[in-house]
Amino acid sequence: MNIKTSNDSKENIIFYPYWEESTLLPAEILSKISEDKDYFTAKGQVRRYFLSNKNILVIHLGKKEKVTLESFRQFLSSTYKIAKKELFKSFDVTLCYDGLGLKKEDVFYSSLEGLLLSDYEYDKFKSSKNKKFKVEDVTLIIEEIPNSLELINKAKLITESVFMTRDLVNGPANFITIDYMEDFAKEIAGKDNLKFSVIREEQLLKDGFNLLHSVGKGSVQRPRLIELEYFVGNDKPTICLIGKGIIFDTGGLNIKPENFMSDMKSDMAGSATALSLIHCISNLKLPINVVSLLPMAENAVDGNSYRPGDVIIAYNKKSVEILNTDAEGRLILSDALSYSDTKKPDLTIDFATLTGAAIIALGTKIATVYFRDEKYKQKMFDASKKSGEAIWELPLFEDYKENLKADIADVANLGTPSRQAGSIMGALFLSEFIENQQWIHFDLAGTAFFDKEWNYNPKGGTGFILRTIVEFLGKM
Template structure:
């Protein structure tokens, strides 16, 4: 990952191959930078619209060799999201120009520096492990963030948090971008063990036998036909004394064929992303450890493949969960809620202060919200508000959706207590209603089916896995730790 440094020198005095500065529409950059920018602005080559860039040779007017103007849009202080996009554009342009080092002017303090660090690091992200020629346009090695000297300490704290949050999202992207023949359930378990060793966390991994002994019926059934056997992963960060922990739960179906209820072949290669919830939770735990948050946090990741075969679970089967509740299988392609039900039931042993689960759960949520927001539902309005606020702060929006009792009526079973699909109407909400049957604590659910991966590059998001909602979870936990202090 690119090295991020804080520098309090005046921008025009920083010797660097490339100096980037955000410029609002109709404005000019500060100080002597305006002299270099004047021809482009007055000549109409740069208007300052959001995302626009112009690379200029400084000609000795400032210490930098080149000046990169990045548009911030209309007048007014740029939002953290605008700063993330600006930093991403600057870092990418620096890399494509072949610069090994660059600098970015950041107006503000810790929040602004954090946003800039996140945007730059995530904008530079590339998953190139399987490409013969990995480098395209060189590699940016160091980025200096130029700040007001009076806010240096605040800026350093912001950069530290930004690096950790970006690393969380990058790890989540890496895990989800891996092909499913690499990212098996055991692979995720080993990555969890590495996080635990790195940060002194507790780690428990249950194999098939342990899963069955614990009565995790959903995970055992979904993973029954797979040669790569399921794993149940629990990571424990204990830095909050005797306080009840916050529990994060992430669905990790490392490949989802739909099982007996087989999916169409078109686009099935994207079903490697069905473990994005688990990837985000593991990414968040990496940041929790790196930041040494004074909080008790537990991560639960049920990991499995969902494949057809002679041993596969079938439509019409009935599962009895560890809570005693029974569920009729209508579709084996509604498997995520089965393994989440296990994890949500398992979470009870921790007497949790709150539980947040995230999962690429339903195509219905994509229909409802597209690719611009995750679905958010739960049984505790305060917790839902916390999760939503954390998402707004980091640019990972979540939109509240209802869990009316009518949705529970929709999943009442014919031969069991409930069924794992309520049909097409309100599919995201009946999935949430299914999960609600297994919780008796403050709980929020994030359906990230539309936000976990993307088909195009844009801003600080790159094609493939987005890492959502790793940074949301990190922000949520930071706020919880601050509240507990």
């Protein structure tokens, strides 16, 4: 899809945004809207007018005070979907924003995101060879932006990284195997000039990654820790990104019910995010050092699977009593978090589809986040607001650590009672295995994989949170 800017519209098909009491559109369009005022009142509604041999489509953005950068992402997503449905190969979009308190460059960039993020389809395994319709040219009508080409290229690069995450999450577990993830990460490292290494089974045990090894030992796909490093210089901050990489989760011996297993190919979304992020950061050439750690395992059922009642010694030498084998993601993350301390990072961020409790608390459109320290909190929320990816903080409530006490070990892998504050208990468990005070934990259980399309997010893998993290790290 070719995207360009212009001061004037030259296409016969033109989209306009509209909000209550807007006066920014041409007079003849406003006159038509006035005639339809009793019917054109709600956000998302579309009105079509044929004026001066032009096909004019106006999309309602809602009340003026509620129009944000996210409104423009959704607006452009709507234009793309209409264009694809009606087979518009090319069209113009007029970006009106005066009086909204939004910066021109931000409106332009958010509009780019909404357009590009909508242009996704996972059809790798479809046998149909029918030619698919493609939107070819879109012109954004806006006053001159000197760095427009730079912004377009940035948006395309970040979108490509989001799509990388989506593709990995959408891929079936018999194709996106642990071997595949290792090979793909190695390929990315080669292209992006990243340092690459893998700690495999015997070395995992020798080095003390017993939690990671135990979770994965019941599978024919052997567990491992994949590490990638992007190095800029010793005078730059170091960020460690860790992604939960459960390639498929049966629940282990505490096996999941059938209706809770069908989407478990997505349980490696955290590792897909951490991998896509280091790829994106290195290509953007951000002035930070980054280490991405991908603890990879399959939680399978086998005679060699770890069991409820087992006690396992973690990388940091704490003993863990296993109360439930379906609380496995926190185990592999814990070893990776402890290992991350050896890198002495300025900040550690982990990503995991960790708990169903996060979905119960916040649904599927808001990611749960935990901060051990206040230092980066406001910057992360600012990045979230700008990116349009909603996050909400839950507390690392220390008094609840009492519920993680084990009978015969230092800590249990599940809180008791088991149905109380599940996401918080997962985060508190992780906190036992990282010393770094600058630690942020994202529970992406609800946001990583959608059961239906939502705006510019497709059904399936979403790549949610990547844009927020890139925006956040860009301000480090």
